[in-house]
Amino acid sequence: MASKRGVILLVDDNVDDVxxxxxxxxxxxxxxDIIVAYxxxxxxxYLFGTGRYAGRDVRELPRLVLLDLKMPRLDGLGLLKRIREDERTRYMPVVMLTSSTEKRDITESYQNWVNSYVRKPVNFKQFEEVSKQLGLYWALLNVTVPGGTHL
Structure with missing residues (x-):
């Protein structure tokens, strides 16, 4: 059962960053509630209630997806495209949280309608502060589209 503030889906293959x-x-x-996908x-x-999440109530969308860019099997850009292509998840807030500073990665993320692109700090204290700020803004202050399916 989700908390009153909802779910944040953290998608990152780096166990230390998670x-x-x-x-x-x-x-x-x-x-x-923080759900981690690697x-x-x-x-x-998780999003579409398949695999190990079969049977999950897919009407309950995350308030935020924190998404790493470079991952195995399906990378962040591939996932972002799939999220934006589906009517159920199209308006869900997605923040790219990655170590990449490549212009191509930043441009492609925004071309695929990422809500924000944040570079992961290397320093632990800075990383902690960035995570706190992201959580405060996106989980507490940001207002999302009701149901995530229409305006």
Missing amino acids: ELTLMAFEKMQLDA DGLEALD
Whole structure:
């Protein structure tokens, strides 16, 4: 069962980055359930109720998807495209949280309607602060489209 603030879907194959993000969210006592997917295919299973998430109520969309760019099986851009192509998830907030500073990656992310592109800091304290700020804004302040399917 989701908390009153909803779910944040964290999609990242780097276990250390996942742990740092989870620690930052825990430290700030973010009132949200955090679901971790370690690649784009696992995230699709969660979003659309397939694979190990078969039977999940897919009407309950995450308030936010934090998405790494470089991952195995299905990378961040591939997942972003699939999210934006589907009527059910089209308006769901997606933030690219990645170490890439390549102009091509930034441009393609925005061309595919990412809501924000944030570079992962290397320093732990900065990473923690960035995670806190993302959680505060996107999970607490941002207003999403009701049901995620229409304006």
